Structure formats: structure tokens, C-alpha cells
Amino acid sequence: MAVANSSQYIDAYAQTFADLSEQSVAWLKQQRADALEQFTSTGFPAARDEEWRYTQISALAKTLFLPAQHSASIAVDAEWLKNYQLADAWSIVLVDGFFSAELSVLDGLPAGVVVSSLAQALAEPASAALLTDKLNQAVNFDENGFVAFNSAYFADGVWVHIPAKQVLAKPIQIVHVATQSAVAINTRTVIVADEQSEAQLIETFVGLEGAYVSVAIAEVFVGQNADVTLYKVQVESEKALHFGGTYVKQARDARFRHDNFALGGLLARSDVHTDLDQASECELNGLYLGVKRQHIDNHTRINHLKPHGISRELYKGVLDDKARGVFQGRVVVAEDAQKTDSQMNNRNLLLSNDAEADTKPQLEIYADDVKCGHGVTVGQLDEKSIFYLQSRCVDEETARNMLxxxxxxxMVDKVKIKSLHDVILGQVLLRFPQEGIDKEWL
Amino acid sequence: MLSIKNLHVSVGDKPILKGINLEIKPGEIHAIMGPNGSGKSTLSHILSGKSGYTVTEGSATYQGKDLLDMPPEIRAREGVFLAFQYPVEIPGVSNVYLLKAALNSIRKHHGQSEVDAMDFLTLVKGKVRLLEMDEKFLYRAVNEGFSGGEKKRNEILQMAILEPKLCILDETDSGLDIDALKIVSEGVNSLRSPDRSFVMVTHYQRLLDYIKPDFVHVLAHGQIVKSGGPELALELEEKGYSWLEDAEASA
Incomplete structure (x- = not known):
């Protein structure tokens, strides 16, 4: 018996499921079936679930978002896409969740490095074999209803494999473009960086005008002593819903950094979970900007499973108008994870009386010899700083904008890829009053 | 330059300044000394336009204009510069950005065009050398993570670049070691000119060893209780403030 908010989806997606199931290899067919069973019993997450109490997903029940269709003619202007697609990166483009060879730029990838459509990879026995112990291994579909939904119904996505000791000279960008309206775009990404490799990756989510829902689940495996930086730039359309999950498994001594720019969408949620093995390090950064009636949710979980792990987390939110921002950050230090060094910070700036920030840092510590801290602030612009700038000739409005x-x-300045930095900077400036901010002077 | 007449200032219902009279002519350096709570900082704040103060009586006229009527940024563009006792850290705004914004605001205010990017850098780098600062400071966020001495030096750097007419130094010597004090003082001295005036608010005489004032005024309980030449500062150093406060109380 399906729960209310998912039964209409299960009915409407029956044919899609049958088709996908038909195309899948046996193990994947089984995973899809199990995921569907899970989705059938739990549905989409509900507000009674503590992890979802701030996230209102009633829009999914009100509108039935049908599966996005693979369209032969691409409604994406390559010139327009250049605003987001980096010229100095390898890029793989998904349009409405389906790989577009035409828009992707993958020439000159080093031998052994794979960046491809996930559907194609799963159709090839050799690469499918590599995926058997990866897909649904960094996250399981019992994590939440969106992961179950995604695992049952994803049609395509991205497969990235960076072999051992490979140090990538350029970043790899995954560009998700949404062109259709009233559809659900379900993508799955699997990134495997083998031991001692180094890579920078970017996930960009951008949409045209439409109201669509994007469900994007990524699994990242960072091998022993490998170093992976993953940027997420979420600039979905104003009417879009975005449910993103990034689930990471770090091997011993692995380093993982995630910079999460949550700027777009009407309702956008991002979950970032990482499991740290012995002496692995992670850095989670985030910036969420909410204007008008945007609701932007960020949930992170850092699991220190083994000793000597280091985690650093800083999420900042700026909320104007009637926007609402949520930060739920959880750090779990297992009994075995002695000498863990963890610091979590969340800072929120409210620009309007109607804006709201909900922040909930949680530390769960089962080891007894650790250094863990967290700090949270919710505040307005500092009057002392405004006066300081005024005393330096800057008028009050400009001072507020500057601050x-x-x-x-x-957070933008932490981005060391110049072209990406400029894209993000432009997107940040688009969303805020910029009277008196001179980009050329920065 | 600046004429303060019978200035009364309150914070809430509490009177802080109770009838200040002060005449500052171009090129003069005035030191305002006084014990804690005498109203020294209030005086520098009210002149630079900080909010939270109410003028209940009196006036302050700067170059013939009503200073108290101007918003802080207009005062700054007109040439009033406050060097803060506690310079504020502004993460995310680089020093060079703020300097450029400030300089261009002044130029715009005077109907001039924006400064040329190359000229600006030449100007700024010259001043940086003068203050024995590292050029890297320019590209760091304003005062962020600066030591006490670096912050004060940064204030003087801003002053050197913006070339104000009236410089108010609020406890510039506080938190400075002797080397930093020397550098800051040399910076101030290099900016002395016949058409630039200084008001130095300070608790201690120490700063005045390096920057010689023309006049010294002692502030106590919101009033100037004694004015004199540089020798007054030495007398204060020796005797403390109590003899003046007592004299005022018995008067």
C-alpha cells in the first residue's frame, strides 16, 4: 500500500519503470525493484521525519511531475550555455537528465580517465562490472524517499572514473540543464577517484524558466590518499524544486572538499554526507542565498568512523525578503574515532524582518579523546561596520551592499578555479542589490 | 577649519559633553586629553557622525558648514577623517577595494572623474612604502586578522591616501608597541601641512612625544577644564588628572 504522496508517482511512472527495468542488467534490475519497494512503503519524506521537518515538499503532491523525456532535438543554445559551461574544463552535459554528446566537451581526457553517460556505462559489460560495487554503495535507498525514488527511476547520469595516481590537469564539469517544465529530472552520478589520484569536479545545475523538479543523487568514492574537490553550483530556475544528495566515502588518508553554492530554485535542498576513514580529511563549505520566497535547505553529515580524521565545515547563509534558510549539520564521531578534530560553523545574515534562518548543529560523540567544536550565528549587518565604511566616504546603502x-x-573567494570563481561571482551579484559594488575593483 | 561652540551631547538621557568650546585653525594640532569617561571618545564620535548621540545644544562648524547636519560619509568626503581607536574588521572587502571606493567617492563629491587604475596603484604603493607596510596588506581584507599595530598603521595609510583636511585620531597610541608607535607617528608627521589640522584624542602623553601638538586641552566630566601648550601634557603625565578634576569640582 503506497503512501499518499507517492502513489500517484508510482502509477504515473509504471511504464518508465518497466522500460528501465527491461534495459537493466540483473543486479541493477534487482536494485531498482528494491528501491521501488522502499519508495512504495515510505513515499517522499514527510515533515514528521526529524531530518525533513523544515522542508515542505507538499508541491510534489500538488503537481504530478512526470518523467522527463529524452528529446531528440536539443533546446539548449550553446552560446547561452557558455555562461555556465567552463571553457577550461572537460565537461559533460545532461539535458533534462540525458547525456548530450553534442554539448559535451571531452576531448583530450588522459588515457584511463572515464567521463561518460551512466546509462551507457551500465550498458557496457566492462564498465557495468566496475559499477556493481559502487552504485547504491555510498548511499542506500533507505536513506530517504528521494534516494529511493532516484534509485528506482533514474534513466541516466554520469560516470566518472579517475584511475590511481592520475592527477588531472583540468577540472571535470558536469552540467545539468533543465529545459522542460512540469517534469522530474532524475539523475545519478557516480564518481570514483582511485588511490593517490587528484581531481577537481564541478556539478552545475541550471534551468530555463520552467517549474520542474530535479532529483540528483551523487555517490563519490575517494580512494586511499586521493584528493577530490567537488563544487556544486545550484542555479536552478526560480520555479524549480531541487533535491540533491551527495554521498561520499573516503578511504584512509583521503581528502575531500565540497563547496556548495545553493543559489537557485524555489525550494532547494542539498544533503552532503561523508564517511571518513582513518586520518582522512574533509572540508565542507557552503553558501546559500535566499531572496523572495525561496526556501533553501542544507543538510550535512560527517561521520568520523576511524581515528585521526579532520573535518572542517563552514556554511554561510544570506536571507532577504521572505526567504528561509535551513542548516542542519551533524557530526558523528564513532567510538573508534579517537583523536578526531572537527569544527563546524554556520553563520546566517538576515536582511529582512520576514526572512528566517533555522540552524541546528548536532555533535554526536562516542569517542572520549577528540577535539570537536561548533559555532552558530544568526544576525544582521553590524552597525559598527556600516559606520566604519561611512567614515570612509561610503554611503549607507552601498555600505550595506558591500558588507x-x-x-x-x-565563500566565493575560496574557489580557486578562476573561470568557475567568475561564474559564481556573477551569479551571486545577480541575486543581490549591487548598487555601489564594482566588480572590476574586486 | 573647525569651530565647536557650547556643544552639549547626550546618550539617551545621560549628558556626556556639557558645553565644549574649541577653535581649530588650519595646520594646527590639538591634543584632547582626559581620563576614562571624560567624554573624549564621544567628542571624536560626534565629530565623525556616529549614531547613538543626541546634540542637545551648541554647534560644530567645519569650513563654514554645519558639520553635525551632514551624514558621516559626506563629512568624510568633505575631508573629515576619523582614525578609529578600534578599527573594524571587514572580512571580504579588500583594503584596496575600500581605498578605491573611498577615493572615488571623494572625487565624485568634488565633481572629478574616477581615478585612473594605474595612477591609483602608484599612489597607493607609494604610501604603503612610506608606512613600511607590506604590499600584500592591500589585498587582504580590511583589518582582518591584523595585529593591533597593523590596524593602526592601516588607518594612517587610509588617511595618507584620502588626504583629509581634518584628521581625528582617537586613541591612536592604544595597543601600539614602541616601534609601531614610531612608524605611525612618522606617518602622521609626514602628513602635517599648513592646510591640514589634527585632533588627537589620547589618554597618555606618550603619543605626544612623537607628534608635537600646538595645543593641549584637558577634558573632564564633559568639559574642557584646562587648555595650554605642549607643556600641559607633561604636567599631566607627572601629576595625573585628579588635580584638574578636583579643581573643576571645587570651582
């Missing part, structure tokens, strides 16, 4: 921008720019 708002500066607050956000701390």
Missing part, C-alpha cells in the same frame, strides 16, 4: 556581498564573498 552583504563581503559576507557571501568569503
Amino acid at each position: 552583504t556581498f563581503a559576507f557571501a564573498n568569503e
Whole structure:
């Protein structure tokens, strides 16, 4: 018996499921079936679930978002896409969740490095074999209803494999473009960086005008002593819903950094979970900007499973108008994870009386010899700083804009890929009052 | 330059300044000394336009204009510069950005065009060398993570670049070691000119060893209780403030 908010989806997706199941190899067919069973019994997450109490997903029940269709003619202007697609990266483009060879730029990848459509990879016995112990291994579909939904119904996505000791000279960008309206775009990404490799990857989510829902689940495996930086730039359309999950498994001594820019969408949620093995390190950064009636949710979980792990987390939010931002950050230090060093911070800037920030840092510590801290602030612009700038000739409005921008720019400045930095900077400036902010001077 | 007449200032219902009279002519350096709570900082704040103060009586006229009527940024563009006792850290705004924004605001205010990017850098780098600062400071966020001495030096750097007419130094010597004090003082001295005036608010005489004032005023309980030449500062150093406060109380 399906729960209310998912039964209409299960009915409407029956044919899609049958088709996908038909195309899948045996193990994947089984996974899809199990995921569907899970989705049937739990449905989409409900507000009674503590992890979802701030996330209102009633829009999914009100509108039935049908599966996005693979369209032969591409409604994406390559010139327009250049605003997001980096010229100095290898890029793989998904249009409405389906791989577009035409828009992707993958020439010159080093031998052994694979960046491909996930559907194609699963159709090839050799690469499918590599995926058997990866897909649904960094996250399981019992994690939540969106993961179950995604696992049952994803049609395509991205498969990235970076072999051992490979140090990539350029970043790899995964560009998700949404062109259709009233559809659900379900993508799955699997990134495997083998031992001692180094890579920077970017996931960009961008949409045209439409109201669509994007469900994007990524699994990342960072091998022993490998170093992976993953940027997420979420600039979905104003009417879009975005449910993203990034689930990471770090091997011993692995380093993982995630920079999460949550700027678009009407309702956008991002979950980032990482499991740290012995002496592995992670850095989670985030910037969420909410204007108008945007609701932006960020949930992170850092699981220190083994000793000597280090985690650093800083999420900053700027909320204006009637926007709402949520930060739920959880750090779990297992009994075995002695000498863990963890610091979590969340800072929120409210620009309007109607804006809201909900922040909930949680530390769960089962080891007894650890260094863990967290700090949270929710505040307005500092009057002392405004006066300081005024005393330096800057008018009050510009001072406010400068300080708002500066607050956000701390996160933008961490981005060391120049072309990406400029894209993000442009997107941040688009969303905020910028009277008096001169980009050329930055 | 600046004429303060019978200035009364309150914070809430509490009177802080109770009738200040002060005349500052171009090129002069005035030191305002006084014990904690005498109203020194209030005076520098009210002149630079900080909010939270109410003027209940009196006036302050700067270059013939009503200073108290101007918003802080207009005062700054007109040439009033406050060097803060506690310079504020502004993460995310680089020093060079703020300097450029400030300089261009002044130029715009005076109907001039924006400064040329190359000229600006030449100007700024010259001043950086003068203050024995590292050029890297320019590209760091304003005062962020700066030591006490670096912050004060940064204030003087801003002053050197913006070339104000009236410089108010609020407890510039506080938190400075002797080397930093020397550098800051040399910076201030290099900016002395016949058409630039200084008001130095300070608790201690120490700063005045390096920056010689023309006049010294002692502030106590919101009033100037004694004015004199540089020798007054030495007398204060020796005797403390109590003899003046007592004199005022018995008067």
C-alpha cells in the first residue's frame, strides 16, 4: 500500500519503470525493484521525519511531475550555455537528465580517465562490472524517499572514473540543464577517484524558466590518499524544486572538499554526507542565498568512523525578503574515532524582518579523546561596520551592499578555479542589490 | 577649519559633553586629553557622525558648514577623517577595494572623474612604502586578522591616501608597541601641512612625544577644564588628572 504522496508517482511512472527495468542488467534490475519497494512503503519524506521537518515538499503532491523525456532535438543554445559551461574544463552535459554528446566537451581526457553517460556505462559489460560495487554503495535507498525514488527511476547520469595516481590537469564539469517544465529530472552520478589520484569536479545545475523538479543523487568514492574537490553550483530556475544528495566515502588518508553554492530554485535542498576513514580529511563549505520566497535547505553529515580524521565545515547563509534558510549539520564521531578534530560553523545574515534562518548543529560523540567544536550565528549587518565604511566616504546603502556581498564573498573567494570563481561571482551579484559594488575593483 | 561652540551631547538621557568650546585653525594640532569617561571618545564620535548621540545644544562648524547636519560619509568626503581607536574588521572587502571606493567617492563629491587604475596603484604603493607596510596588506581584507599595530598603521595609510583636511585620531597610541608607535607617528608627521589640522584624542602623553601638538586641552566630566601648550601634557603625565578634576569640582 503506497503512501499518499507517492502513489500517484508510482502509477504515473509504471511504464518508465518497466522500460528501465527491461534495459537493466540483473543486479541493477534487482536494485531498482528494491528501491521501488522502499519508495512504495515510505513515499517522499514527510515533515514528521526529524531530518525533513523544515522542508515542505507538499508541491510534489500538488503537481504530478512526470518523467522527463529524452528529446531528440536539443533546446539548449550553446552560446547561452557558455555562461555556465567552463571553457577550461572537460565537461559533460545532461539535458533534462540525458547525456548530450553534442554539448559535451571531452576531448583530450588522459588515457584511463572515464567521463561518460551512466546509462551507457551500465550498458557496457566492462564498465557495468566496475559499477556493481559502487552504485547504491555510498548511499542506500533507505536513506530517504528521494534516494529511493532516484534509485528506482533514474534513466541516466554520469560516470566518472579517475584511475590511481592520475592527477588531472583540468577540472571535470558536469552540467545539468533543465529545459522542460512540469517534469522530474532524475539523475545519478557516480564518481570514483582511485588511490593517490587528484581531481577537481564541478556539478552545475541550471534551468530555463520552467517549474520542474530535479532529483540528483551523487555517490563519490575517494580512494586511499586521493584528493577530490567537488563544487556544486545550484542555479536552478526560480520555479524549480531541487533535491540533491551527495554521498561520499573516503578511504584512509583521503581528502575531500565540497563547496556548495545553493543559489537557485524555489525550494532547494542539498544533503552532503561523508564517511571518513582513518586520518582522512574533509572540508565542507557552503553558501546559500535566499531572496523572495525561496526556501533553501542544507543538510550535512560527517561521520568520523576511524581515528585521526579532520573535518572542517563552514556554511554561510544570506536571507532577504521572505526567504528561509535551513542548516542542519551533524557530526558523528564513532567510538573508534579517537583523536578526531572537527569544527563546524554556520553563520546566517538576515536582511529582512520576514526572512528566517533555522540552524541546528548536532555533535554526536562516542569517542572520549577528540577535539570537536561548533559555532552558530544568526544576525544582521553590524552597525559598527556600516559606520566604519561611512567614515570612509561610503554611503549607507552601498555600505550595506558591500558588507552583504563581503559576507557571501568569503565563500566565493575560496574557489580557486578562476573561470568557475567568475561564474559564481556573477551569479551571486545577480541575486543581490549591487548598487555601489564594482566588480572590476574586486 | 573647525569651530565647536557650547556643544552639549547626550546618550539617551545621560549628558556626556556639557558645553565644549574649541577653535581649530588650519595646520594646527590639538591634543584632547582626559581620563576614562571624560567624554573624549564621544567628542571624536560626534565629530565623525556616529549614531547613538543626541546634540542637545551648541554647534560644530567645519569650513563654514554645519558639520553635525551632514551624514558621516559626506563629512568624510568633505575631508573629515576619523582614525578609529578600534578599527573594524571587514572580512571580504579588500583594503584596496575600500581605498578605491573611498577615493572615488571623494572625487565624485568634488565633481572629478574616477581615478585612473594605474595612477591609483602608484599612489597607493607609494604610501604603503612610506608606512613600511607590506604590499600584500592591500589585498587582504580590511583589518582582518591584523595585529593591533597593523590596524593602526592601516588607518594612517587610509588617511595618507584620502588626504583629509581634518584628521581625528582617537586613541591612536592604544595597543601600539614602541616601534609601531614610531612608524605611525612618522606617518602622521609626514602628513602635517599648513592646510591640514589634527585632533588627537589620547589618554597618555606618550603619543605626544612623537607628534608635537600646538595645543593641549584637558577634558573632564564633559568639559574642557584646562587648555595650554605642549607643556600641559607633561604636567599631566607627572601629576595625573585628579588635580584638574578636583579643581573643576571645587570651582
